[in-house]
Amino acid sequence: MVKYQVRIEPLGLTYIVDAGTSLQEVLRNCDIDFPCGGKGLCGNCKVRLLSGNVSMDEKQVSWLNKKGLSEEWRLACLSKVEDNLVLEIPQVGMQIQTDEARVSDFVPESGYGVAVDVGSTTIVAQVVDLGNGQVVDTCSEVNPQISYGADIISRIEYAMQKKENLLQLCHILRGCIGKMLYTLTIRNSISSFQKVVLAGNTVMHHLFAGYDVASLATAPYHSDSNEGYVLLSTALEWDFIKPCPVEFLPNLSHFVGSDILCGIQSCGMVQEEEYKLLIDLGTNGEMALGNKHHVLYTSTAAGPAFEGINISCGMRAIEGAIYAVEEIGEHTCKYEIIGDKQAKGLCGSGLIEVIHWLLRHGDIDVTGAMTDLTRREISLTKEVTLTIEDIREFQLAKAALAAGVELLLKEYNISVSQISQVFFTGGLGNYLNVDKIKELGLFTKFENSKIVRLSNASLSGCRQFLFDSNREKIVSILRNKEFCSLETKKEFQDVFCEQIFFPY
DSSP states (O other), rough: OEEEEEEEEEETEEEEEEOOHHHHHHTTOOOOOOOTTSSSSSSEEEEEEEOOOOOOOOOHHHHHHTTTTTTEEEEGGGBOOOOOEEEOOOOOOOOOOOOOOEEEEEEOOOOOOEEEEEEEEEEEEEETTTTTTOEEEEEEEEEEGGOOOHHHHHHHHHHHHHHHHHHHHHHHOHHHHHHHHHHHHHHTTTOOEEEEEEEEOOOOOHHHTOOOOOTTTTOOOOOOOOOOOEEETTTTTTTSOHHHHEEEEEOSSSOOHHHHHHHHTTHHHTGGGSEEEEEEESSSSEEEOSSSSEEEEEEEEHHOOOOOTTTTTBBSBBBTTTEEEEEOOOSSSSEEGGGGGOEEEEEEEHHHHHHHHHHHSSOOTSSBBBBSTTSSEEEEESOOOOEEEHHHHHHHHHHHHHHHHHHHHOOOOOGGGEEEEEEESSTTTTTOOOHHHHHHTTTTSSOOGEEEEEOOOOHHHHTTTTTTGGGHHHHHHHHEEEEEGGGOOOOOHHHHHHHHHHHO
């Protein structure tokens, strides 16, 4: 078998691979995104060809033209190694949500614990002093599974192809978290933890354990493995610390994970008589409504567009992403870009603000159509465009989220005025311009004074659940919870369709 050398810059990595190997496989560990899971459906896994030859088929040429990329660029998932290559991958910085608030309600314990928010996009681990509730140190990483798809469905599909794929996703997730914990031990001269507690969505819960995820992809979308579980650190090959229990908290259901369980705890929903609403605007659009007596929760298909997924120039909240629009004149604006670099695409908040600007200035109408009927896309910068399909994707996400909130209120049989606080969390929640999203027809009935932003509700709740004195609260939430299945509500389709259009 003929072999070739592939050098990756600026990382300085060199690989020797067989002829015909996909560049996607070569770049799995090089922080390259494959949002569609490497199916050639998004055109976002771009690399610059510095030396060597990589042939292109018509599909790749079409994607490069659509993205406005010159001849030296290639899409990794559509390319194979056929020569000695030198490639350059874009280096980016990820905006990762965290906070270091001290745990205030607990009975002190001895030693240190670690709280881990296992997100689909990012993972955050924090060492907590169990004696005083203080955060000692924080470590964060991009979830390495992202190279198998930015969305959960792509990872499920990959895991379902064969058992080895499932074990691979399990191995790289455990390895990433283990590496983070090792970093924390070295930086803080800690030789042991009393416990490690993890929270995440249902798929992360299953993949960390190595559970089969096929049931999450096919009707009736039910899993029998939603309970919390405990593994020993030695079983995870985390031999750099003394043996300790590693617990993944239980899911609320097969659709909603322990990240929302922790969010409910973080916002104090089950501690009071007053009604509170938690809305997680991350990879999925999940929400919970309730008080100390009863919690109703659900999940909507709103997250992907709000994180830039399925958007032609969509991207994560990393350097080069347009995240806001600032009006500097009656008909002119300035794009705010993460890292103050050249614009490369749109993250979730940027998508919202661009659509708001275009609607306000008449480039699109209340139906979401472009007012110039000869156009199917609008150029924002030299490299970034917004297509009619992008606007439709946003409208579908907006309608799903709005319908979810409305039906949750109806199912609980309370009015908007009875809600004391509305908490936004998740990747988009902290960057959301509330006034602009309201003008697009979402969350219009909530007073701004009632809206609270939680930097990372999952991590905050996970810190609280490190303490034995707070464990009874998990039992309370699970005992009083109820899942609201939106797709079974006969009025869902009507409410959904009403919410697609923008307000007049």
